[in-house]
Amino acid sequence: MLSPLSAVSPVDGRYHNTTKELSPYFSEAALIKYRVFVEIEYFIALCEIPLPQLQHFDRPLFKKLRDIYQNFSESDAQAIKDTEKITNHDVKAVEYFIKNKFDEFGLSEYKEFIHFGLTSQDINNTAIPYSFKLAIDEVYLPNIKAVTDQLRSYAGEWKDVPMLAHTHGQPASPTRLGKEIMVFVERLEAQLDLLAQIPYSAKFGGATGNFNAHFVGYPEHDWKAFGNHFVNDILGLKRSQHTTQIEHYDNFAAHCDALKRINNILIDLDRDMWTYISMNYFKQKIKAGEIGSSAMPHKVNPIDFENSEGNLGIANALFEHLAAKLPISRLQRDLTDSTVLRNIGVPVAHTLIAMKSTMKGLGKLLLNQPALNAHLEANWAVVAEAIQTILRREGYPNPYEALKELTRTNQEINAATIADFVETLQVGEEVKAEIRMISPATYTGI
Known part of the structure; x- marks a missing residue:
């Protein structure tokens, strides 16, 4: 039996407790359940038309049919897997499972309308985007929101904390810690807005996307309208209008790209926080019993x-x-998408591990403001930009060059160095007083 100690993937092994909430969406049992869900809802939709052979189907039985997927158990999933060993076809095994249920319910006369006119991809390319959408809405978005909420809280808490900035790894015009945290909030929220705009597309149209079997059986019916209603209104997805046997996955690829961009922002955040800790801007809360290094x-x-x-x-x-x-x-299709698509839960799981780790790291941060202040005080050269800007305003000759000559030497630049330089400027006392008010801790913009 699989256990966290015997699992090959750390997703189901070392990180099982972190990722187990994704199992209802991406496990093999979950995939089977959502296939059953689509098949049942499709049969009910055919009854709602109704097709002539289904017009007398007892409508109160819809609840009994829905109970098949609403009360779907691991033993049900195993029964389908056992059938798959014989059929060597996973979706056909689902069809047989439901047909057996119809026999048990005394509905055998209707069972040939299970999976009527469909190919397996009509089930896969609706079940998978449906479960993917649920996972994003119910697991991913709450976790990424927790990250953005924590960052926003820190941004407010640290909005007035001055900090030396670094561009190209070198001391640069000072900033405020809270504003630098808000940079990540804005980036994450912008990309989450883009993610929300991408439809969860689904294919539904028979063997090669043309409703061939549906049309030949019932040419008088508007199957395109039926497919749109089933996918868009009942499943809450967006039906692709012109497809081959499979969904073309362009919007699915867009979801992957959007999630990747958000992950890149989180990587940038992780590296910045790592660097701030290495600079001693943050200390970390210590948990009793934990060991940082074996040596x-x-x-x-x-x-x-x-x-x-x-x-x-x-x-x-x-x-x-x-x-x-x-x-x-x-x-019109090959099978390479099938095995690849089964892995969609894996990057989502690694993303979930990452978000929870980032949250854990953020929760340990302890602001070390004396270290930030000391770093500012050790870098008075960064006020050169401020001074030369005021001198430009006053029409002072070659202000940039004057500050460059002062600061780009090997001598130490400190408060006294700047004060002495101000005294040599050929400007009025009011301008000198204005310049004297500038320090690395006050030159932080708006």
Whole structure:
């Protein structure tokens, strides 16, 4: 039996407790359940037309049919897997399972309308986007919102904390810590808005997308309108109008690309937080009993941000492959999408591990404001931009060059150096007083 100690993938092994909430959406049992769900809802939709042979189907039985997927159990999934060993076809095994249920319910006369006119991809290409949408709405979005909410809280808490900025790794015009945190909030929310605009597309149209079997059986019926109503209104997805045997996956690829961009922002956040910790801008809360290094007792490593970065890299590699591979299929279809698409839960799982690790790391942060202040005080050269700007305003000759000559030397630039320089300027006392008010801690913009 599979256990966290015997699992090959760390998603189901080491990180099982972190990722188990994704099992209802991406496990083999979940895939089977959502196939059953689509098949049952499709049969009910045929009854609602109604097709002539289904017009007398007892409508109160709809609840009994829906109970098949609403009360779907692991033993039901196993029964379908056992049938699959014989059929060597996973969706056909689902069809037989439901037909057996119809026999048990005394509905055998209707069972040939289960899976009527469909190909397996009509089931797969609706069940998978349906479960994917649920996972995004019910697991992914609450977790990424937790990250953005925590960042927004820190941005408010630290909005007035001055901090030396670094561009190209060198001291640069000072900023405020809260504003730098808000950069990530804005980036994440912008990309989440884009993610929300991508439809969850689904294919539904028979063997090669033309409703061939439906039309030949019932040419008088508007099957395109039926397919649109079933996919768009009943399943809550968006039906692609012109397809081959399979969904073309372009919007699915867009989801993967959007999730990858959000992950890139989280990687950027992880690396910045890691660097701020290494600069001693943050200390980390210590948990009794935890060990940072097997050799160096003093260490408290930023392992949560490192863990997050590593898992985001794995997730993005998989999202990249899914986005590049799935939209490509030979002629009206090949089978390469099938095995690849089964892995969609894997990058989502690594992303979930990463988000929870980032949250854990953020929760450990302790602001070390004396270290930020000391770094500002050690870098008075950064006020050169402010001084030369005021001198430009006053029409002072060659102000940039004057500050460049002062600051780009090997001598130490400190408060006294700047004060002495101000005294040499040929400007009025009011301008000198204005310049004297500038310091690395006050030159932080708006």
